[in-house]
Amino acid sequence: MSNQKKRLNGGEREDEDEDDAEGIGEWERAYVDDRSWEALQEDESGLLRPIDNSAIYHAQYRRRLRMLSAAAAGTRIQKGLIRYLYIVIDFSRAAAEMDFRPSRMAVMAKHVEAFIREFFDQNPLSQIGLVSIKNGVAHTLTDLGGSPETHIKALMGKLEALGDSSLQNALELVHEHLNQVPSYGHREVLILYSALCTCDPGDIMETIQKCKKSKLRCSVIGLSAEMFICKHLCQETGGLYSVAVDEVHLKDLLLEHAPPPPAIAEFAIANLIKMGFPQRAAEGSMAICSCHKEVKIGAGYMCPRCKARVCDLPTECTICGLTLVSSPHLARSYHHLFPIAPFDEVPALSSLNDNRRKLGKNCFGCQQSLIGTGNKPGPCVTCRKCKHYFCLDCDIYIHESLHNCPGCESIHRPKSVSLMEE
């Protein structure tokens, strides 16, 4: 019996990769999950070679960069640094589908976890809440808060996929929550939608208009196909709509939401916000923290106004409602306001004149040679301001992590070179 089943499975796999891992030996499963054959392609002479993805990834990254800078075209734009984001995860029947391995649900949870960490890393002043859709009803998993751990714990709590999905219910619930946040904060919703329909109790168009009116920026990441209503929702509220092709793409799409979006124009009024910078409590001092109501020894912060103890920063003091941050948080949010202009692509190194070639033999960032294999010029980019050349890896590193151009820094302030080298 099992033999027969195996053959059936094998036959199917020949057509498609629609098989389930059932009935395959343990050793086989590793390969099935790995899908290493997908990373191969045939070249002109019929030889199998690993797919060289770096160029594709770089093109994708450039497009993203351009998109961001196009949104920021012209002068400096305002960005919402204080974001209140609700992540809505659709755990309806469709989330149990196995086209992502092991299931959509697990993949979503995994990447949302990564996203939450990344999000707090990039937006230390922001807060996240979690909502799930199950059985056609939306549930609040966690309220808005600044601690990644609580969210992740609540999310991983119980993963099961049941019933229909309802976009309207989710939007209504989130709208209710977000309507209360202070006006300087940016209200955002990020929906991970795996279902292909929505069973709503009322007219969803009204709900969308309501969200639009209260300036909710709704973005949707679909897991299977483009849905009109999601597209409509995103268009109306100014969010992004994207559909994930595979797991890697899903991760990329999610992480695209980590940097703060440009502020909605009519909403971008300057505002003074009262913030407290709490001191870290002395080692060994005992206190009951106000967030978990537990006795903690050391490790904690004290609200400068009411002296209550909190565990994590940033947060809002549960006693007096003061926003509590630390100064590194503010500093880390700063670079979003002054992004580095995207580097220009250099067509081919050989076409440049000698002067340039001398300058650009090595990447200015990592000092690696820019000459690729076979003495052919490899792809490289150049900064518009300092005209230094960089390799693609450095390009990504500078724009996504460093947020400073080493070339420009070394020209204007030679002193800071030493800093950069650290």
Next chain:
Amino acid sequence: MIFKIEDVEVYFPYDNIYPEQYEYMVELKRALDAKGHCLLEMPTGTGKTIALLSLITSYRLAHLESPIKLIYCTRTVHEMEKTLAELKLLHDYQVRHMGERARILAIGLSSRKNLCVNTKVLAAENRDSVDAACRKRTASWVRALPADNPNVELCDFFEKYEKDAERALLPPGVYTLEDLRAFGKKHGWCPYFLARHMVQLANIIVYSYQYLLDPKVAGIISKEMQKETVVVFDEAHNIDNVCIEALSVSVRRVTLEGANRNLNKIRQEIDRFKATDAGRLRAEYTRLVEGLALRGDLSGTDQWLANPALPHDILKEAVPGNIRRAEHFVHVLRRLLQYLGGRLDTENVEKESPVSFVSSLNSQAGIEQKILKFCYDRLHSLMLTLEITDTDEFLPIQTVCDFATLVGTYARGFSIIIEPYDERMPHIPDPILQLSCHDASLAIKPVFDRFQSVVITSGTLSPIDLYPRLLSFNPVVSRSFKMSMTRDCICPMVLTRGSDQLPVSTKFDMRSDPGVVRNYGKLLVEMVSIVPDGVVCFFVSYSYMDGIIATWNETGILKEIMQQKLVFIETQDVVETTLALDNYRRACDCGRGAVFFSVARGKVAEGIDFDRHYGRLVVMFGVPFQYTLSKILLARLEYLRDTFQIKEGDFLTFDALRQAAQCVGRVIRSKADYGMMIFADKRYSRHDKRSKLPGWILSHLRDAHLNLSTDMAIHIAREFLRKMAQPYDKAGTLGSKTLLTQEDLEKMAETGVQDMVY
């Protein structure tokens, strides 16, 4: 953009042009130069209409010494409005760039129902009663009655139009139906008669096929067109059927009863006139003696009569003596009705040629062929004389006379079929006598003969060599264009096996097999769970659809479908179907998702678009062959074989495949759109069937997609939908250009067209 095609400067209102549009224009221009007819197939969504309009108007501007006129025929009022809207845009552009020289007069012409502005007339519910209500107010004898007569109600708009007779003109411009109504209201002129008057003067006329093809109407509306006219039939894949319908008449028992009542009424009227105004009847008699050629002196509004035969045939002869007197004519008609009634009483299916029908009519009822020929004209002359305005009530007798005239006129290309009951319901007697036309070229021949160029164009004209044979004309250009695309936005698939690997088909011996029904059901269940928003299914016939839905309901498949999407079904009732369509669209809009069950050859398959999210997937269950046991079809096939040497099988396949292509073609209406098409029948994988699909579908039908089972199709669909959901790059970056700018075109003109495009 402005560019040159050979010697013609083309004004195109957009900044970019698709390569296929450019090619289309080049071919069209060659046809115009050669003053010949042409057949052009170009997929929908590639801007066929604007390419056509801008080339023809530009051609006209380039040859102003002998300006050509354009008659643009559409199938529906909706398409007419769309065409006029595009024309307006084009016209504005041309005027902006060329000044007053480019000004033209373009109007849309439709029935009174669409053009009337008199609220009282519009209150009537259908087209015929609107026509009648209008005639009641505008007939010359009604208007001749004294104005103070309280029983006479006139139409103010028409009165004003008549009063201003010479001055009532439309200034140049493009007028949609709405514009015409607004203009009419503003000036107090009747838009319908104004438009009809302006048809002679307009440079561009947009109207329905019937105005040109149906000889009853064509005689009035289109008789004074110049030879230098370009006639365009848009969406013309069904043009042969339109031609045939225009010349086919069916008579039922109800028709005969109605006609009898009509005759009684006419009889009474004649008696009344005899008593009061015998002079009128006598005048008519003398006029008929002089021949019908003289009837041109009737005033404009009374001209609603016309002749289903070719005009010159009848104008040469005078009305035969024995029906010139009104009473005699009524007697003849009575005998005719009696004869027809007798024939309807038959128990068996009878098939006859017009010649033998006429001879038996002659021997049994004593009506000669010549008399038959004049019936239609004679009736209308009589009705005018008797001042009958409520023409809608006299439809039955008009049908009978129409029948008589056609039988009397044509000896070939027709057959008379009498069926005592409907084939599908043998126990319900419903006798019907059909005069069916088999030769599509009869109705369209005058059009080809009279006009310089006739352009037949559609998204689906494959196989393109069959149309010239069916319509018997010689095109100077016949081409099929492909669609240039930035991505593979259509995904046709041929599904031959169900999930259990058993073949699926709607072949007669297989269609009721529970396995096939289940496999079809499973296919749909799986598809609705992975396709977002709207899914459209086409079945081969109403009876098949009813059967399969009933079975799905019993086996619970329908319930499974409903878990994912709402289900809507097309019925034969137009109102019901419209309502279902409305709700279908709403369900697609609000994200609930919906499935629409429809029938190939139905109203939905012909005229309704399922673009964007309204149709992400079309499933064609089976091959939509015509009902091959139908007597009419058999007679037509026989005629086609004998006359045009078209094999029965070839024609049936051609007809089925064009219907299938038409159904699946509903899904994509522009390049930014995307959609899947599933042909679920094993017969589609055969080369003789598949090759008859239009080129733009075939070019996307990959070999790997020719012989799929349900699970493979699902996998492909999933991948396709994901791929299509990615951001759309409009200009096309990879390899071939799909949007040409002015510079591209200039470059193209230098290097020669062909090597640039492909």
